[in-house]
Amino acid sequence: MPRQQNADTISERRLRPIYDWLDNGNNKKALQEADKVLRKQPDFQCCRALKSLALMRLGKEDEALVIMDKILSESPVDEGALQAMTIGYREMKMPEKICTMYENATKKEPGNEEFLSHLFMAYVRLGQLKKQQATAMNLYKAKNKNPYYFWSVMSLVLQAMEGDEKIAQTVSLPLANKMVEKMEKEGRMEQEQETMIYLMILQLRKNWKGALDVLNGPLGKKLENSASYHLHCVRKRIELEEKMENWPEVARLSRNILLSQPDSWDTVNSYIGAVMKIQANENGVVHEEVPYDLKPNRIDRSVEEAESLLNCLRSSFPGLRCPYLGKVEICHRLKEPDRTKMQDLLVEYIDRFGSKPVCFSDIKKYLSTIPKEDQDNFIIKLKEKFPEKVPTNLEEIHREICLSCVERFLGRHLNISNDVFESMIDGLLHRYIATQPLVSHLESKEFRPSDGYLVISSHLLWEKWMSTKNNRYFLLACSLLRLGLQYSPSNWQLRLLLARFCGRAGAGGLCEEVIEPLDVKHLMLDTLGWMLPRILSSTGQIEKLDKLYCQMIRFYTHSPKESTEYIIQAYKYGNFPQICDIQNLKRRISSSYTNYLVNTESLLLSLLYRNNMHDQVSKTASYPEYTQPLEVDWDSVRDNRDFRTMVCYEPDEFSPTEEFVNFSFKAECQYARVRGLILRGLVVSLGLSDDSRDVSNNNNNLPEGKGNIPLKGLIDELSAQLENSKSLLSSEKFLSTPQAPHRCRLSSYLPSQQVELVLSLLSVLQSVLQQSQSENSDESISSPQFDAALQRLSNLQNLVTDQPATDWSERWSEMEETQYLIETLCISTVLAGCLHSLFKSHKGGKKGKKATVSARYNAMLPKFSLLLENLEKLGAKLEENHLNKYKRYVSEMECESLIEYFSSLKVNLPELLTQEKLDLVNKFISDYESQQTQMSGILAEKLKYLESLKI
Numbered sequence: 001m002p003r004q005q006n007a008d009t010i011s012e013r014r015l016r017p018i019y020d021w022l023d024n025g026n027n028k029k030a031l032q033e034a035d036k037v038l039r040k041q042p043d044f045q046c047c048r049a050l051k052s053l054a055l056m057r058l059g060k061e062d063e064a065l066v067i068m069d070k071i072l073s074e075s076p077v078d079e080g081a082l083q084a085m086t087i088g089y090r091e092m093k094m095p096e097k098i099c100t101m102y103e104n105a106t107k108k109e110p111g112n113e114e115f116l117s118h119l120f121m122a123y124v125r126l127g128q129l130k131k132q133q134a135t136a137m138n139l140y141k142a143k144n145k146n147p148y149y150f151w152s153v154m155s156l157v158l159q160a161m162e163g164d165e166k167i168a169q170t171v172s173l174p175l176a177n178k179m180v181e182k183m184e185k186e187g188r189m190e191q192e193q194e195t196m197i198y199l200m201i202l203q204l205r206k207n208w209k210g211a212l213d214v215l216n217g218p219l220g221k222k223l224e225n226s227a228s229y230h231l232h233c234v235r236k237r238i239e240l241e242e243k244m245e246n247w248p249e250v251a252r253l254s255r256n257i258l259l260s261q262p263d264s265w266d267t268v269n270s271y272i273g274a275v276m277k278i279q280a281n282e283n284g285v286v287h288e289e290v291p292y293d294l295k296p297n298r299i300d301r302s303v304e305e306a307e308s309l310l311n312c313l314r315s316s317f318p319g320l321r322c323p324y325l326g327k328v329e330i331c332h333r334l335k336e337p338d339r340t341k342m343q344d345l346l347v348e349y350i351d352r353f354g355s356k357p358v359c360f361s362d363i364k365k366y367l368s369t370i371p372k373e374d375q376d377n378f379i380i381k382l383k384e385k386f387p388e389k390v391p392t393n394l395e396e397i398h399r400e401i402c403l404s405c406v407e408r409f410l411g412r413h414l415n416i417s418n419d420v421f422e423s424m425i426d427g428l429l430h431r432y433i434a435t436q437p438l439v440s441h442l443e444s445k446e447f448r449p450s451d452g453y454l455v456i457s458s459h460l461l462w463e464k465w466m467s468t469k470n471n472r473y474f475l476l477a478c479s480l481l482r483l484g485l486q487y488s489p490s491n492w493q494l495r496l497l498l499a500r501f502c503g504r505a506g507a508g509g510l511c512e513e514v515i516e517p518l519d520v521k522h523l524m525l526d527t528l529g530w531m532l533p534r535i536l537s538s539t540g541q542i543e544k545l546d547k548l549y550c551q552m553i554r555f556y557t558h559s560p561k562e563s564t565e566y567i568i569q570a571y572k573y574g575n576f577p578q579i580c581d582i583q584n585l586k587r588r589i590s591s592s593y594t595n596y597l598v599n600t601e602s603l604l605l606s607l608l609y610r611n612n613m614h615d616q617v618s619k620t621a622s623y624p625e626y627t628q629p630l631e632v633d634w635d636s637v638r639d640n641r642d643f644r645t646m647v648c649y650e651p652d653e654f655s656p657t658e659e660f661v662n663f664s665f666k667a668e669c670q671y672a673r674v675r676g677l678i679l680r681g682l683v684v685s686l687g688l689s690d691d692s693r694d695v696s697n698n699n700n701n702l703p704e705g706k707g708n709i710p711l712k713g714l715i716d717e718l719s720a721q722l723e724n725s726k727s728l729l730s731s732e733k734f735l736s737t738p739q740a741p742h743r744c745r746l747s748s749y750l751p752s753q754q755v756e757l758v759l760s761l762l763s764v765l766q767s768v769l770q771q772s773q774s775e776n777s778d779e780s781i782s783s784p785q786f787d788a789a790l791q792r793l794s795n796l797q798n799l800v801t802d803q804p805a806t807d808w809s810e811r812w813s814e815m816e817e818t819q820y821l822i823e824t825l826c827i828s829t830v831l832a833g834c835l836h837s838l839f840k841s842h843k844g845g846k847k848g849k850k851a852t853v854s855a856r857y858n859a860m861l862p863k864f865s866l867l868l869e870n871l872e873k874l875g876a877k878l879e880e881n882h883l884n885k886y887k888r889y890v891s892e893m894e895c896e897s898l899i900e901y902f903s904s905l906k907v908n909l910p911e912l913l914t915q916e917k918l919d920l921v922n923k924f925i926s927d928y929e930s931q932q933t934q935m936s937g938i939l940a941e942k943l944k945y946l947e948s949l950k951i
Contacts, residue, residue, distance in 0.1 A: 011044070015080065018050045022057075030054040045076045049084035056088055064088065072097065075104035082118070098122045099131075111142045120151065124571065125564050129159045146183075147574055150194055153179050154576050157197065158583060160204060173205050184219065192226050195219045197576040199236065208243040215240070238270050247281070248299045250274035255309065256296050262313040263320040272330055275306040303330060321362065324349050328366050343370065343378050347385055350402060354386075355395030357449070360405040360649070367409055368652050375410045382406065390434050394449050397435050401452035404428070408649040413460060421464060428457045429480070436487075445490045454484040458497045459649060459738070466736050469807035471896060477501055479916035492518055496646050499531065500738040502924075506811040506889070508539030509927040512548075525555045527642035529594050534742050537601070538816030539927075540935040542609055549602035556595045560586055593637040593665070597672040599630055604679055608826040612941040613948065614833035621686040629680070634673065639665040641741065648739040656740040663733045667744030670725050674755060677718045681762050682830055684711055688769065689837035711769070715762050722755045736809075748813060752820035753796055754827065760789035761831040768838050772856070786863040793870040796824065800877045811889070815931075818882060822935060825875055829942050829949075832871060835864060836949045853951055861951060872946050879939045886932035893924050 014037050021030035034051035037044060048067055056064035068088055076082060082101065089097045102119035109115060120135040136152035139145075156176040160168035180198045183189050189198075198219070202211035214220050215237050224233040234257060241250045254271035257264060278301045292308040300306050307330060313323035328345045331337050346363055353359050370378055382403055391397045407413065413424070432453040439448045461477035464470070481498040488494060495514055503511040512532060520528055529552055536545040563586040570578045589595070603626060611617045620626070643656050688711070725746050734743045749755075767782035800821060839857045853861065 011041075011046070014041075015046060015050065018047070018054075022050065022053060027054045027057040031058065045071055045074065045078050046080035046084065049076075049081045049088065053084050053088050056091060061092060065092065068097075072101055072104070075108060076101070077105050077108050077112075077115075079114075082115075086118075095122065095125050099126060099128075106138075110138070113139065113143050116142060121568050121571075124568055125561075127564075129155050129162065133159070146188065146190055146194065149179070149183065150197060150574065150576065151571060153197060153201075154571070154579060157201060157204070157576075158579070161580065161583065162587075169205065173201060176201050177205065189219060191574060192223050192229055193574045193576050195223045196229075200577065200580065208240050212237070212240045212244070235266070238267070242270065242274075245277075247274040247277040248301075251278060251301075252297055252299045255298060255300060258309070258313065259294060259296060262317050263322045265322050265325070268322050268326045269329070271300075271309075272306060272326060272333065275300050276303065276330075276333060279303060303334070306330060321353055321356075324352055325362055328363070332366055332369060337369070339371065339374055342366065343374065343381065346378075347381055350382065350399070350406075351385065354399035354402045357398055357447075359398070359402045360409075363406075364409065367406060370410070375412075379407060379410065379412060390431070391438065394438060397438065397449040397452070400431065401449070401456070404452075404456050405649045408456065408459070409651060411651045413463070414651070421460065424460060425457055425476075428453045428460075432457075432484075444488065447491060448488045451484055451488050451491050451494060454480055455493050455497065455647065456649065458494075458501075462497075462501070462738055466809055469809060471808055474501060474505065474808055475896065475917050475920065476913070478920050479913045482916045482920060483912060489517060492645070493647060496531070497738055499535075503531075503535035504812055505808045505924070506539050506815045506931075507924050507927040508536045508541035509544060509930055510923050511535045512541070512544050513923075521551075522555060522559075523589075525552050526589060526592050526594055526640045528645065529598070530641045530741060533598065533601075534745070535812065538748075538812050538819055540815065540819055540822075540931045542605065542934050542938070546602070546605055549598055549605065552594075552598045553602060556589065556592075556598070559589050563589075588638055588640060591633075591636055591638045592640045593669050593672060594640065596630055596632050596637065596676070597668065600672060600675045600679055603629075604675065604682075604823075607679075607682060608823060608830065609938055612945055614830075614837065614945070617830055617833065618686050618689070618837075621683045626679075626683045627687075629676070632673075632676070634669060637669060641665075643739060643741060646739045648737075650737060650739070654735060654737055656735060656737065660733055660735055660740060663731075664741040664744060667728055667732070667746050670721070670728050671745045671749060674718070674721050674725055674749075677714060677721060678755070678758055678827070681711075681714050681718065681758060682827065684714060685762065685765055685831055685834040688765070689834035711762060711766050715759060715766065718755065718759060718762075722759070725750060725755075743813070745816075748816040749820055751799075752817060752824055753792065753799070754820055754824040757789070757792045757796060757824060758827055758831070760785065760792045761828060764789050765831065765834060765838070768835060768857070768860070771860075772838070782860055783863070786860070786867065790863070790866060790870060793828075793867070793874060796821070797870070797874050797877060800874070800881050814885075818878075818885065819935075822878055822882070822939060825871065825878060826938070826942055828871055828874075829945050832864075832868060832946070832949055835867075836951070839864065839951065865951070868946055868949055872943060875939055875943045875946065879936060879943075882935055882939065883932065886928050889928045890925050893921050893928070896921060 018030050018033045018037070021027070021033060031051060031054040034047050034054060037047045038051065041047065048071055052064040052067040052071075055061075055067070068085055071081060071085060076085070082105065085101055086098050089095065089101070099119065099122045102115055102122055105115045106112065106119055116135060116139045120132060120139065123129075123132045123135060133152050133155035136148050136155060139148035140152065153176050156172050156179070160172035160176070163172065180189075180194075180201060183194070184198070189195060195214070198214055199211050202208075202214065215223075215233060220233060223229045234253070238250055238253050238257075241253065250270055251274035254267050254274060257267045258271060261267065278299075282301060292305065292312075294309075294312055300309060307327060310323045310326045310330075313320075317323065324345075328342070328349060331342045331345060346366060349363060350359060353362070386399065386403060388400075391400055416424075432450055435450040435453075439450050442448055458477045458481055461473045461480075465473040465477070478498060478501050481494050481501070484491065484494045485498070495518055499511045499514045502514060512535075515532055520532075533545065533548055533552075536548060563582050566582050567579055567586075570576070570582065607617060607620055607626070611620050639661070641661075643661060648655055729744070729746045729750060732744060732747060734740070734747075736743075764782060764785040767785045771782055839853050839860070
């Protein structure tokens with residue numbers, strides 16, 4: 001034993017310099033030190049592992065992998081070697097080999113707790129739930145510790161959550177239930193988290209009574225006595241009683257909570273719902289009238305008693321909102337609500353809590369219940385109660401803004417005359433200026449109440465701009481928002497509104513500049529990622545779009561890995577509910593449709609705009625991200641977009657309801673499917689035309705494995721998806737409000753006829769391949785397909801017209817249509833390059849000479865030349881048209897800068913707003929010039945590309 005300890009000490013001393021050099025980042029020195037040690041001890045596993053780590057960080061991954069795989073085959077159990085190899089395989093993105101390594105180690109030492117723990121965590125990283133479960137049980141058998149047993153239980157629960165529902169209810173969950181019941185009967189459940197997982201299993205099995213019995217039993221009492229879980233237990237008990245429809249108990253428990261926590265809105269809702277259910281079930285039953293009291297454990301059985309409780313709570317806690325809002329909720333839930341009472345309660349609520357910024361959002365759903373014929377009277381009541389005056393404190397600012405929001409929500413801002421509209425804008429701007437001294441003490445990063453005036457003004461101006469197409473309203477709104485951001489740079493409402501205005505007018509770069517200070521990252525890329533990429537794409541801001549796509553793809557790539565590390569930490573600390581939460585979040589992100597759409601669009605952007613010669617395009621398409629695309633289960637994709645970030649004061653008929661959002665989601669998914677097939681068509685075509693393949697055997701070389709689609713099958717599927725897209729677009733639903741999703745991309749994409757042309761060109765490729773396999777050179781096989789493609793190109797050229805000036809509110813749409821036409825040219829050029837490669841023959845050619853055309857294709861060359869000629873005409877026409885359009889955009893902006901729009905305002909702002917307008921116009925002009933330069937450069941490169949394809 002002393003000899004072994006001495007050997008370990010010597011080994012550690014020899015390895016120390018290698019560790020130090022690796023920690024300091026000097027990998028070359030670390031490699032030299034490792035070689036010195038290995039000369040004396042060639043079989044020293046830990047030193048060899050460290051050497052491979054140094055080689056890998058020097059960029060010699062192949063050499064490092066050979067060494068690591070050799071060590072792996074030796075089934076190491078040395079702790080240092082295992083740690084170094086874990087780091088190496090993780091950096092090389094080979095987590096499956098970490099599992100193999102620890103599997104081998106546990107075979108040699110099956111009772112080693114540390115090896116089994118590492119193996120379990122390795123399986124967690126790979127998401128191999130069944131192996132997790134088995135490893136956790138091996139750990140428990142080896143060390144007999146409760147946490148390991150519940151790791152196995154948790155793995156079963158995750159299998160139930162991730163797998164088939166039927167198997168979950170018949171196999172996974174019953175087994176997990178029995179495992180926990182066994183521990184309960186043996187009295188070995190020690191931690192609160194173990195009881196939590198027990199409740200979770202019973203709820204997943206929908207065994208509400210069983211879960212309630214646990215909560216009311218010794219385990220539940222122990223859990224409830226814990227300060228961390230007391231409120232959870234109380235709420236969970238109410239939730240379970242609601243599932244069992246035990247309304248008297250729900251009413252009793254909810255009432256008990258409200259006596260001590262009267263501002264719990266969830267509890268108020270449970271209480272009101274239970275009382276109304278009891279009253280409905282006991283209709284006609286007469287109870288003895290007793291004076292109402294606040295003693296606990298009383299069961300209220302009528303709406304009158306519920307109102308009595310809320311009145312008592314209002315008296316005892318006058319500053320809390322829930323007791324007041326509870327009375328409004330009761331009135332709202334009645335089958336025949338008292339209109340007058342509802343309005344009086346709302347007025348009372350505004351009087352009491354209108355000074356809080358959340359007042360309007362509290363009462364929004366109740367305002368929609370006021371009948372049209374009563375809305376004018378309700379607004380008159382509000383104006384009588386709160387006459388117009390300049391606010392003297394922050395509370396009055398909040399109340400006045402709340403009243404303006406109520407008026408807008410009830411439709412008082414619709415169909416008003418220009419004079420009334422101008423008066424409203426003047427009044428709001430006057431209030432904004434008059435209240436600035438009241439908010440001057442606030443920091444620039446704080447939310448200023450007076451900004452609400454600008455938000456409402458912008459909503460009014462947006463609506464007027466959309467209806468009249470008058471650019472004055474657009475420039476006034478943008479100038480006001482830019483002015484507001486000078487004082488409140490952190491107000492995201494102003495920024496998002498300004499971004500929607502700028503995006504609508506086609507200024508993609510300015511839109512990105514406005515949103516950038518919000519520092520949108522992590523989950524916000526998924527929830528707010530719907531806004532900026534669409535504008536950058538439609539306006540041709542390729543550089544900025546590529547940068548944003550990289551950021552979003554990095555998030556979607558790294559998020560599952562980061563989530564897994566949090567799951568591992570939750571296992572270590574036994575926080576089982578958190579594991580479920582993180583797992584749900586991980587699933588939600590990984591199944592986001594934005595993930596698939598951004599990945600496809602990014603690959604198309606790189607393929608079409610970053611490569612200007614056919615060899616470059618072919619090389620790019622051979623990269624793994626193209627040949628091994630993401631697999632998509634379109635039935636399980638999710639819509640994670642958040643349209644509630646921007647406040648909405650619009651009437652219900654102009655609000656982005658679930659119906660509009662659902663249609664937008666369906667249309668976006670359909671668009672993503674079509675785009676994915678277009679990308680696959682390009683990749684398969686480029687693979688077929690690869691010069692390294694024998695042309696005569698191209699069909700046999702078609703990649704038909706995982707993630708690849710044969711060309712004919714792809715044409716059929718793309719045709720079917722095109723028909724689906726047209727059918728979906730025929731029932732389009734959209735809103736032109738700043739809070740609503742963009743109009744679906746199909747509305748601009750399908751008119752570009754890109755899909756039809758791609759189908760024609762893919763059919764040409766398919767026919768050429770068929771002819772290459774035919775014994776005779778039969779021109780009739782490909783001639784009809786060539787004619788169809790030429791006709792499509794002719795139709796496409798007719799779409800490129802110098803259209804009359806569109807209004808600014810639809811400029812982004814016009815730009816998007818132009819972008820799709822340019823992209824169509826790029827795709828057609830690539831497919832023409834594929835045909836060019838198929839026609840070429842390298843047989844018999846001298847080294848260094850250009851490839852000649854195979855004789856079997858001579859009959860096709862005239863039509864191929866005509867195809868190239870038409871593509872060149874299309875490119876030249878697009879280039880000219882694109883330049884003319886942007887000249888027109890810039891000219892219109894320069895003319896607008898000379899018009900004095902703001903002198904008619906009755907507030908002292910014309911000079912400030914005029915300067916903001918001039919700065920805004922200059923930014924628009926700069927943005928337009930940048931967009932024009934980028935796309936003109938791409939068109940010029942594509943024309944050179946086409947020139948290189950001529951035979």
